[in-house]
Amino acid sequence: MTEEEKDQTNWKAWYWGLILFLLLQIIIYLIITKSFE
Amino acid sequence: MSWVDWVILLTTLLIIVLYGSWKTRKQKNLQGYLKGDNQDAWMTIGLSIMATQASAITFLSTPGQAYESGMGFVQFYFGLPIAMIIISVFILPIYYRLKVYTAYQYLEQRFDVRVRSFTAFLFLVSRGLAAGITIYAPAIILSKLLNWNLQLTCLLIGGLVIVYTVSGGSRAVSLTQKWQMAVIMGGMFFAFYFVLQSFPDTVSFFEGVDIAGNLGKMDVIDLSVDPSNRYTLFSGLTGGLFLFVSYFGTDQSQVQRYLGGKSLKASRIGLMFNGLMKIPMQFFILFIGVMVFVSFQFNKPPIIFNASAIDIETQKHEELVELEATYNTTFENKKKALEQLSYNGSSDYSEVRALQDEQDAIRTEYKENMQKIDAGYEKKDSDYIFLTFVLNFLPHGLIGLLLAVIFSAAMSSTAGELNALASTTTIDYYKKFWSKSDDEKKDLRVSKLLTVAWGVMAIIIALTAGLFENLIQLVNILGSLFYGTILGVFLLAFFFKKVGAKSALLAGVIGQLFVLILHALTVLDVFELSYLLYNIIGSTVVILCGLFLQQIFKEPVKEIKDDLKNHGE
Numbered sequence: 001m002t003e004e005e006k007d008q009t010n011w012k013a014w015y016w017g018l019i020l021f022l023l024l025q026i027i028i029y030l031i032i033t034k035s036f037e
Numbered sequence: 038m039s040w041v042d043w044v045i046l047l048t049t050l051l052i053i054v055l056y057g058s059w060k061t062r063k064q065k066n067l068q069g070y071l072k073g074d075n076q077d078a079w080m081t082i083g084l085s086i087m088a089t090q091a092s093a094i095t096f097l098s099t100p101g102q103a104y105e106s107g108m109g110f111v112q113f114y115f116g117l118p119i120a121m122i123i124i125s126v127f128i129l130p131i132y133y134r135l136k137v138y139t140a141y142q143y144l145e146q147r148f149d150v151r152v153r154s155f156t157a158f159l160f161l162v163s164r165g166l167a168a169g170i171t172i173y174a175p176a177i178i179l180s181k182l183l184n185w186n187l188q189l190t191c192l193l194i195g196g197l198v199i200v201y202t203v204s205g206g207s208r209a210v211s212l213t214q215k216w217q218m219a220v221i222m223g224g225m226f227f228a229f230y231f232v233l234q235s236f237p238d239t240v241s242f243f244e245g246v247d248i249a250g251n252l253g254k255m256d257v258i259d260l261s262v263d264p265s266n267r268y269t270l271f272s273g274l275t276g277g278l279f280l281f282v283s284y285f286g287t288d289q290s291q292v293q294r295y296l297g298g299k300s301l302k303a304s305r306i307g308l309m310f311n312g313l314m315k316i317p318m319q320f321f322i323l324f325i326g327v328m329v330f331v332s333f334q335f336n337k338p339p340i341i342f343n344a345s346a347i348d349i350e351t352q353k354h355e356e357l358v359e360l361e362a363t364y365n366t367t368f369e370n371k372k373k374a375l376e377q378l379s380y381n382g383s384s385d386y387s388e389v390r391a392l393q394d395e396q397d398a399i400r401t402e403y404k405e406n407m408q409k410i411d412a413g414y415e416k417k418d419s420d421y422i423f424l425t426f427v428l429n430f431l432p433h434g435l436i437g438l439l440l441a442v443i444f445s446a447a448m449s450s451t452a453g454e455l456n457a458l459a460s461t462t463t464i465d466y467y468k469k470f471w472s473k474s475d476d477e478k479k480d481l482r483v484s485k486l487l488t489v490a491w492g493v494m495a496i497i498i499a500l501t502a503g504l505f506e507n508l509i510q511l512v513n514i515l516g517s518l519f520y521g522t523i524l525g526v527f528l529l530a531f532f533f534k535k536v537g538a539k540s541a542l543l544a545g546v547i548g549q550l551f552v553l554i555l556h557a558l559t560v561l562d563v564f565e566l567s568y569l570l571y572n573i574i575g576s577t578v579v580i581l582c583g584l585f586l587q588q589i590f591k592e593p594v595k596e597i598k599d600d601l602k603n604h605g606e
Contacts, residue, residue, distance in 0.1 A: 011125070018309060018313065019119070022118045022316070029108075032250075032255055033255065035250070036251060036256070
């Protein structure tokens, strides 16, 4: 069994978490930008 | 600088260098020297990746950029988390499966030795030049502001890096980077605290943010799709994504950091850590610059920040003295208007904005006049802003710590670069074409000698470099000129399984020439194009050419063998 096959980590959850965190940051930055227009 | 600053600066640097050299003194073979015997935990990998990318330029230039243009630069990093996912899913498992030392070894397995050597060569050219700039950039600023000898500063940074990089190899680089990041972040938090302390008692943190926002410094997101705008949401998510997949996935200075992981899982979490922390970190550094801008609304800033770069006689020129007097009056009027706003609780910033524009215009005129008097004067002074603030507003002791931040950042990225340059030269050239024997001791000696050679080369480039428009952008532009092509070749290898070696090589050459011509036309003002788009354009040209040429050549495609047991194979 390769190292990749042995790894049981839920990587999909990591990736989705990272994408959601990015979206959250963009939304916050957008709110900051719009609040001074 | 007082003796306390010197003690803190030199002690911090020496402890880190001695720690890195001592902890890794027993390197016996190439595996240990170039991959650190695969001992790194995810935290070391994550911090090491961040430390390699964040050079001294990041901490000197970024706050200055925010001071001048606001927070928009953070958009440049939006593609980074997505790039981390792409590398974790598609690229990292391949490197682990093949047990490669350098990213370019994979290209020989997939294509042939010519494609491997071509991309390794592009890496050596771009990274070799960048390593020199990584040393030169902070050295020139420190030498001008503190009246230090430029040559000695370059030699000090380069020399210290060579000591531990040569003695301990990849593991020494990762271990020292962990502590360098601790010094860097600690120093930046202290700096942030003292920027806020420099506000008048009547101005709170939130009022400071309000002032920055009303003077246009809190425009983080730009939704336009104009390709000539350097930093927009669109360019960050597209051009930035391509740049970061290329940088983190194919640039040996980064690949080497996560190939030293104790497992595939540790390397993946290290990448995820970078994806989570990078944007908040850059936001924080930019935000420090914006808060420095607010502080300079109440504490008079110098009319130019690089005045120490020119002689005093020039500054006594009649026109310049008059402009400076007008600048001072405008500053005082603006300060009064701001205090009045705060007192009245009003939110009408029109007068303050007009005075800020006037102040900026006087500054520009002063710099233009300065250049007429002294043609060698560099108008772009934003790289000096943050350090000017540090030297004038931070207490003694902390000035030493902030200088240690600058040195640590310069050393951590230079070390990663030298380590990668030596690895690529050893594995992709020396072991491939020169020495086929398995004499570990000799290979290790050669690898150490190559690290010294690249270190000396970086110092020579640093000593001979001129002053450029904006240092951080220069390094990014330099990367973008080559990354598109390198990424294109790797994308052909990963995702276009029917493309053969000859097509990939020719496509790479065409793509590189295309990007260089495009850049020349941009420099000659034939049209405007954000350098971030070079990455997309370069890799697209390579892929399209590769697919087209494959239709003509109809080459057979090689099968990839797992586990590259011989370092050179």
